[in-house]
Amino acid sequence: MFLYKKIADDIRNKIINGTYKDGLAIPEQRVLAIEYNTSRVTIQKSLNILKFEGLITSIQGAGTFVKQNANMLSVLDSKIDNYIGLTREVGTKGIITSEIIDFSVRFPDTLEIEKLLITEETPVYNIDRLRNLNNEPISLEHTIMPISVIPDLTIKVLKNSIYEYITNNLGLRIGLANRRIHADKPHKLDRTYLNCEITDPVLEVEQVVFLDNGVPFEYSKTRKRYDKGDILMVQANRN
Amino acid sequence: MFLYKKIADDIRNKIINGTYKDGLAIPEQRVLAIEYNTSRVTIQKSLNILKFEGLITSIQGAGTFVKQNANMLSVLDSKIDNYIGLTREVGTKGIITSEIIDFSVRFPDTLEIEKLLITEETPVYNIDRLRNLNNEPISLEHTIMPISVIPDLTIKVLKNSIYEYITNNLGLRIGLANRRIHADKPHKLDRTYLNCEITDPVLEVEQVVFLDNGVPFEYSKTRKRYDKGDILMVQANRN
DNA sequence: TAGTGGTCTAGACCACGGT
């Protein structure tokens, strides 16, 4: 591993275990450079990581300070990639199964053309899945993917994780996601598959997901019953 | 302005105006360093900014490439700070007014003590506001702030923007926000102030907001009618 | 005015991709 990461890890540990205390300054950069037997630029690279994690703040002319409640914030930050696919989100909390409602191929409609930046002659997969957590239905996923970008999808892949297939089998890297979150009245499908009453609100996440090279590969809508899951997020707002 | 920012601005412009084309490589770092009459480290600092904005990707050994649809992505990214206070969110789209439903001072309850990391003897403001956009009610805000952190709030401040007061008058810097978004059935207050029917879902954002130094200063819940506003976000997922 | 972080240089060497 690289020196600047090692140093960041070491300083992070000292913050978490209390060697560097909340609200107080850590040693100045020139001292740290001597301590770790390195140059100031490398120290700055390490400190940038910790700034990005929200653990420290630097004030020019004054010093570098551990934030109040730094260890608490560090926990929050890990939740930032909470929503990259359901499988990864749930983690060890239970067993995810997928009931495939529809798996077909067709040409895209106007909205899909716009969202996925494709032409009307670019065929897409149409995937509707009911996702279960420990055999309890938790969400309805409607997913559109261009066949040219994500080829050779199979029922077996859909039963497990599409994202795992994309990263492991296709060797692609996932980049930005553009999301819209809103509340909605329940539709017929929600009533059928999610057991919603007419007065039960639904939380919908509509998203376009891009590969690391900027090519959009997924336009999807995920719907959950209002009492079956929130969305957690940490917003940066770093100056 | 600093050199590395100027260079980042210049390269960004070349990407947007098509001088550097989607999917193709930009000149290598050593060439850029000569072009801009600077050192390679400075070029790398500039490129890091653009990587963070999602405009380029570097692949070690191969080169630095403009992402597909880079100019589109750059638009999305600007929406990432969409939700830092309603006033800033809406921008020029209309006139925000605030009707103050409650403005009082009390001791915090158990949940507020936990969220704001204060003691039961720390007095807090209790603020309930109805926010109007062009005289149409759009959201109900319930806000708790410790008096010790945000002192001397006035009706006048509440009628305008609390965030503006915090940054401009108190000279504080706002840091991370920890949010929970979910759908809910309408409460009595929603029916009264937001004119909700019983079948109209409500979108609620619950958040704890921290200052730049890590001190939490706001615990709030903002409720909107399901048809009066979504939440837009861009998620990073950078490797 | 002294101390601290921010920017910048002009190199060096290493890691990786593609030929």
Add this chain to the structure above:
DNA sequence: CCGTGGTCTAGACCACTAA
């Protein structure tokens, strides 16, 4: 193997804070 990005050095000077 060559070309490219990633890491790292040992300095220098500037900008800002606080006494």
